[in-house]
Amino acid sequence: MSSDQVLVFGHVNPDTDAVTSSLVYASFLRKSSTPAKAQLLGVLNPETLHVLANGPAGAISPPEALDIDKLQPGTKVALVDHNESSQSLSVLYDKSLKLQITAVIDHHKIGDLHTSEPLYCRIEPVGCTGTILHSLFVENSIEISAIEAHLMMSAILSDTLNFTSPTTTPKDKKAVAALAKLCNCTDTDAWSLSMFKAKSDVSQISAVDLVKLDYKVFDMPDGTSWGIGGVETVDVPAILGRASELSHALDKVKSDSPKPIAGIFLVVVDILQVKSTAILPATPGTELDVISKAYSTTVTHKNGVPLADLGNNVSRKKQLVPMLLASLSL
Amino acid sequence: MSSDQVLVFGHVNPDTDAVTSSLVYASFLRKSSTPAKAQLLGVLNPETLHVLANGPAGAISPPEALDIDKLQPGTKVALVDHNESSQSLSVLYDKSLKLQITAVIDHHKIGDLHTSEPLYCRIEPVGCTGTILHSLFVENSIEISAIEAHLMMSAILSDTLNFTSPTTTPKDKKAVAALAKLCNCTDTDAWSLSMFKAKSDVSQISAVDLVKLDYKVFDMPDGTSWGIGGVETVDVPAILGRASELSHALDKVKSDSPKPIAGIFLVVVDILQVKSTAILPATPGTELDVISKAYSTTVTHKNGVPLADLGNNVSRKKQLVPMLLASLSL
Numbered sequence: 001m002s003s004d005q006v007l008v009f010g011h012v013n014p015d016t017d018a019v020t021s022s023l024v025y026a027s028f029l030r031k032s033s034t035p036a037k038a039q040l041l042g043v044l045n046p047e048t049l050h051v052l053a054n055g056p057a058g059a060i061s062p063p064e065a066l067d068i069d070k071l072q073p074g075t076k077v078a079l080v081d082h083n084e085s086s087q088s089l090s091v092l093y094d095k096s097l098k099l100q101i102t103a104v105i106d107h108h109k110i111g112d113l114h115t116s117e118p119l120y121c122r123i124e125p126v127g128c129t130g131t132i133l134h135s136l137f138v139e140n141s142i143e144i145s146a147i148e149a150h151l152m153m154s155a156i157l158s159d160t161l162n163f164t165s166p167t168t169t170p171k172d173k174k175a176v177a178a179l180a181k182l183c184n185c186t187d188t189d190a191w192s193l194s195m196f197k198a199k200s201d202v203s204q205i206s207a208v209d210l211v212k213l214d215y216k217v218f219d220m221p222d223g224t225s226w227g228i229g230g231v232e233t234v235d236v237p238a239i240l241g242r243a244s245e246l247s248h249a250l251d252k253v254k255s256d257s258p259k260p261i262a263g264i265f266l267v268v269v270d271i272l273q274v275k276s277t278a279i280l281p282a283t284p285g286t287e288l289d290v291i292s293k294a295y296s297t298t299v300t301h302k303n304g305v306p307l308a309d310l311g312n313n314v315s316r317k318k319q320l321v322p323m324l325l326a327s328l329s330l
Numbered sequence: 331m332s333s334d335q336v337l338v339f340g341h342v343n344p345d346t347d348a349v350t351s352s353l354v355y356a357s358f359l360r361k362s363s364t365p366a367k368a369q370l371l372g373v374l375n376p377e378t379l380h381v382l383a384n385g386p387a388g389a390i391s392p393p394e395a396l397d398i399d400k401l402q403p404g405t406k407v408a409l410v411d412h413n414e415s416s417q418s419l420s421v422l423y424d425k426s427l428k429l430q431i432t433a434v435i436d437h438h439k440i441g442d443l444h445t446s447e448p449l450y451c452r453i454e455p456v457g458c459t460g461t462i463l464h465s466l467f468v469e470n471s472i473e474i475s476a477i478e479a480h481l482m483m484s485a486i487l488s489d490t491l492n493f494t495s496p497t498t499t500p501k502d503k504k505a506v507a508a509l510a511k512l513c514n515c516t517d518t519d520a521w522s523l524s525m526f527k528a529k530s531d532v533s534q535i536s537a538v539d540l541v542k543l544d545y546k547v548f549d550m551p552d553g554t555s556w557g558i559g560g561v562e563t564v565d566v567p568a569i570l571g572r573a574s575e576l577s578h579a580l581d582k583v584k585s586d587s588p589k590p591i592a593g594i595f596l597v598v599v600d601i602l603q604v605k606s607t608a609i610l611p612a613t614p615g616t617e618l619d620v621i622s623k624a625y626s627t628t629v630t631h632k633n634g635v636p637l638a639d640l641g642n643n644v645s646r647k648k649q650l651v652p653m654l655l656a657s658l659s660l
Contacts, residue, residue, distance in 0.1 A: 095659070110445045110449070112444065113443070114440050115440045119440070121452070121454075122451070123452075124448075124450055125449060125450060135469070
């Protein structure tokens with residue numbers, strides 16, 4: 001790996017925004033005369049595979065997996081769709097590697113991000129990293145290819161759940177309208193539904209992998225860390241039908257966690273109804289009290305599995321994590 | 331203070347960029363239909379007074395001093411020209427106040443910035459916050475008044491030492507060219523020189539206040555903190571003529587520091603020659619070894635005062651702090 005080249009990657013357990021944003025931002029950098037390469041931390045989910053398989057000019061190659069063993073000291077990296085080290089490359093702040101974070105493009109709260117030199121950091125409270133990337137192309141008068149448009153548009157529709165998530169902003173809608181034209185997508189609702197159906201087809205994924213599919217660890221103000229998985233689906237019964245094995249999988253992911261975590265749960269989001277349910281670990285722990293309090297809800301048991309109705313709180317970023325942070329900082 | 335209003339402020343010991351950026355960003359927010367007010371943390375320096383006194387339509391009012399005692403819990407704040415808590419409002423992360431950081435506009439490395447919700451964060455590796463603010467107006471098609479143009483232009487010329495600092499980028503020069511037209515400034519070199527002369531007239535300022543005038547504390551990788559003051563001047567002999575009292579003032583600022591600091595020094599920058607000299611504290615301490623090593627220089631004594639030639643290293647942000655960080659992380 002050339003030390004001049006910027007490696008661009010999204011968070012671990014990548015979703016469509018993380019993957020497409022690494023491809024698009026790397027392309028943006030190259031078009032701006034900065035050598036850059038998209039990299040992948042983890043496995044592509046079924047929705048992202050669907051987005052890559054259905055590009056405007058055929059299948060789009062996914063980012064190459066990042067090979068930690070080949071990283072050279074001082075390598076330049078750009079983080080997209082995340083900024084917290086707990087969701088990033090394990091060696092992000094390794095003292096001997098001394099990676100240089102030269103850019104961050106994100107739409108999340110700021111965690112433990114820090115650098116030793118000035119960088120380009122663009123974080124906006126919008127629904128998707130793709131929306132910010134769209135702005136970057138427009139502001140810098142850089143042409144957007146149909147493939148780039150397809151990737152950014154799909155990410156925005158995915159992250160905003162086709163504009164039903166409370167994270168949606170007018171800027172996201174404007175970006176999709178502009179991008180849909182550029183990739184000749186005439187029905188963004190139909191394309192969204194096809195993505196959500198692809199995302200919902202998780203019958204071949206083991207319970208542990210399903211917990212980890214869109215799983216992030218968050219550091220809390222009381223010094224503890226919490227792991228929160230997410231499954232967005234148009235077929236809630238299919239997921240809740242596996243509640244018992246998922247509940248035991250949460251136990252396993254919790255006990256196997258390299259970083260000790262105080263609590264863990266899996267949020268099952270009903271994309272069409274815009275509401276969500278938490279599955280708690282099978283082994284009773286701190287989750288019962290904390291989740292009841294943070295989300296003003298009651299944990300009930302269905303076929304012995306602890307579940308909590310989270311109502312219309314479907315956004316981990318804008319609702320679930322801030323509510324948990326607030327509750328644990330009291 | 332209404333809790334809807336965003337309070338916009340620059341770093342403590344404010345320089346021209348910190349002050350003008352708080353005025354301009356507050357104005358930008360108001361023009362974008364967000365209630366906002368510029369606030370001041372500290373005392374205006376002679377250069378900033380000169381910039382405010384010579385606006386295109388007469389004197390410009392400085393920001394009101396921020397009154398910590400009147401801060402209400404949950405107040406929204408926007409940080410300009412800084413992001414580290416050690417350079418900000420003392421209660422920035424106070425647990426009972428729970429201030430909400432809704433925006434950061436800056437051009438420094440990222441320190442301990444963190445939030446509990448997504449925000450607007452725009453950090454770019456350019457010479458001045460004013461340059462980024464100029465982009466914000468252009469990108470959002472918001473008209474720039476002559477006063478705003480004068481403030482941003484002056485900040486950029488100040489921070490880049492009229493484009494001689496190594497922090498200068500093509501974007502800074504383009505912004506000044508555009509802004510000069512908007513405020514009818516026909517000779518930016520002459521305006522820069524008048525600012526630098528105003529900045530250099532520090533005869534009325536006590537040695538301790540001179541150390542504190544542009545003083546920032548930086549947290550180092552070895553867990554220590556260092557305080558670095560800066561005096562940019564066109565009249566180096568006038569400053570070095572006061573080297574002995576400044577050296578004793580460094581002792582006092584160091585021992586009086588609310589946050590324990592391991593080392594302190596004052597960087598005297600010759601704006602016209604683009605080179606700098608460090609004055610070390612009178613009491614021999616860790617500064618001697620650390621400064622010699624970090625800047626590959628030798629500490630010499632002139633009339634008993636320890637001085638170090640820092641060569642062409644004139645930028646604290648881009649040169650002096652990164653070199654110190656690198657040296658202390660070995």
